[in-house]
Amino acid sequence: MLQIQNLYKEFDGIKAVDGLSFTVEDNSIVALVGPNGSGKTTVFNIISGFLKANKGRIIFDGNDIISLNPFKIARLGIGRTFQNIRLFPQISVLDNVLLGLKYETGHRFSSALFQTKRMKKEEADNIKKAEELLKFVGLAEKRDALAENLSHGQRKLLELARILALEPKIFLLDEPIAGLFPETKRTMFSLIKKLKASGKTISFIEHDLHSVMDIADKIIVLDHGKKIAEGTPEEIKQNKEVLKAYIGKDTL
Ligand SMILES: Nc1ncnc2c1ncn2[C@@H]1O[C@H](COP(=O)(O)OP(=O)(O)O)[C@@H](O)[C@H]1O
Ligand SMILES: [Mg+2]
Known part of the structure; x- marks a missing residue:
């Protein structure tokens, strides 16, 4: 490999x-x-x-x-995590994972104004997938917390969820x-x-x-x-x- x-x-x-x-x-x-x-x-x-x-x-x-x-x-x-954790501290745990997903589907810059039905469906699918990933790493309940308010261990788990999103x-x-x-x-x-x-x-x-x-x-x-x-x-x-x-x- x-x-x-x-x-x-x-x-x-x-x-x-x-x-x-x-x-x-x-x-x-x-x-x-x-x-x-x-x-x-x-x-x-x-x-x-x-x-x-x-x-x-x-x-x-x-x-x-x-x-x-x-x-x-x-x-x-090839997905990697960093020794010094790299998360977006001031956005939610869920959004940190969503950014990983958006990066993959390439819709990072799509504005709400131009959202088609298909894109809305994709957004809903992404949220569902992000929630599943958070559940997998045991952070489902921290969904809406700001990343900066997580403990060190929780941040490490969130980093894993983030790269998991990239499959x-x-x-x-x-x-x-x-x-x-x-x-x-x-x-x-x-x-x-x-x-x-x-x-x-x-x-x-x-x-x-x-x-x-x-x-x-x-x-x-x-x-x-x-x-x-x-x-x-x-x-x-x-x-x-x-x-x-x-x-x-x-x-x-
Ligand atoms: N970007 C860099 N610029 C200069 N020196 C570096 C850089 N990255 C690592 N080093 C040096 O290379 C060596 C190996 O570092 P590193 O790969 O971080 O080791 P480890 O992860 O095993 O602790 C160290 O001497 C470190 O100071
Ligand atoms: Mg090192």
């Missing part, structure tokens, strides 16, 4: 991503794990077109997408469980598992290796922009490089 091939990215002499290759198999959950500054977000920024790599290829569904812009990449079916084939989630209470963490993981059960592919970033053991099909461990290990949770637990990196640390 998604192949990262020999990727390099340098910022002012810092090698943020240093010859990285890995594959995200169709309908799997792949966790990208590593300490702060190890290049995880940079990899997602390159895949989603927000940053240009110095070298390397990104193959999605058989096509090299490395030179495409973020809009085109999203259209191809991507692959979800790139940047630290979806960071800062969450255990209960919300479990909710997020159960949603990710449901997405997989419905045929989706998910890759997500997390700094704590222990957290991903029960959910990931495959774990990629990064350090200084390089892959130091790759394998199933069982394989990663036995991996010498990982154990070495772990000495004296609670989290990787």
